[in-house]
């Protein structure tokens with residue numbers, strides 16, 4: 001299959017590229033590098049054993065999206081490209097709607113024009129807001145508590161409406177819970193710019209000495225140890241689900257919406273202890289007040305993904321911590337600040353020459 005991977009330079013997209021390539025798919029990555037760096041392609045080449053072609057393209061610019069479809073026809077598109085920080089989305093809602101929704105509209109229009117009818121979409125457990133009960137099933141009520149979540153809901157609706165309007169269009173809506181960890185090689189991983197918004201990269205940066213201590217928001221939640229409980233899943237398990245979803249769309253010729261999680265809730269303190277054990281480092285923490293908008297526990301019922309895709313999470317919390325730590329300790333500064341800026345202005349050809 002020839003697959004267009006939008007946002008494939010980012011955290012989850014780059015891991016998905018390793019799995020898609022290992023299943024023999026031909027890839028073209030399109031990314032604006034708003035939250036990633038072209039350095040990832042050197043690393044991907046080392047993992048995959050051949051270069052991954054990529055183009056700088058911003059989905060907000062319709063002409064750039066159309067140009068992606070100029071070459072040989074794609075069999076499927078995987079759409080990771082979005083801004084994803086909840087806090088930032090409250091400060092810059094228009095940027096989030098512009099980037100996530102306008103970008104998705106341009107992509108769907110270009111797919112329609114090119115006759116490409118298979119889409120795998122990165123949705124999120126955030127579409128459940130504060131769920132009434134756990135584990136959360138796909139038929140739980142949808143609601144959003146912040147602008148980022150609202151963009152995910154609108155994008156799901158847009159894609160659903162297109163599936164209704166075009167009987168040949170098929171989409172897989174994948175609702176991720178909390179992806180963590182890294183490729184087992186330690187060559188690629190999560191590299192948040194600035195202060196991490198997510199727990200695992202924060203813990204890793206404390207363990208590696210980049211930050212003093214972890215602040216745990218709330219120690220009085222109605223959970224076993226009083227800290228919040230989430231469903232963490234290994235990014236390589238998540239990556240595999242994208243390849244399974246492409247297979248499903250082509251094999252079954254039906255659309256689907258599934259949760260991707262382990263089905264097991266893990267508390268903040270459990271994750272901290274597992275990470276300390278895996279890394280052999282201390283992770284100092286302090287319990288502070290709850291954050292507005294947080295909830296006690298959210299974890300998935302992932303049984304529909306198992307039934308439809310034959311997918312289930314295989315890697316446990318030890319592997320998640322071990323691989324996150326390998327990535328962090330091999331790359332204490334992530335992909336590297338100066339490299340990131342320098343490479344962001346270079347083209348795929350220049351980078352290929354530089355890495356030759």
Ligand SMILES: NC(=O)c1ccc[n+]([C@@H]2O[C@H](COP(=O)([O-])OP(=O)(O)OC[C@H]3O[C@@H](n4cnc5c(N)ncnc54)[C@H](O)[C@@H]3O)[C@@H](O)[C@H]2O)c1
Pocket residue numbers: 006007008009010011012013030031032033034035036037057058059060079080081082083084099103122123124125176177178179198
């Ligand atoms: N990481 C999580 O915890 C999580 C959880 C649920 C859902 N998701 C969703 O999964 C997807 C991937 O997340 P991630 O963690 O890999 O994020 P990421 O920021 O690492 O990757 C997103 C990629 O998309 C690119 N991008 C953003 N806007 C673009 C645009 N307009 N045009 C072209 N490229 C653009 C970024 O440069 C980046 O490389 C996102 O849609 C996110 O909302 C992530």
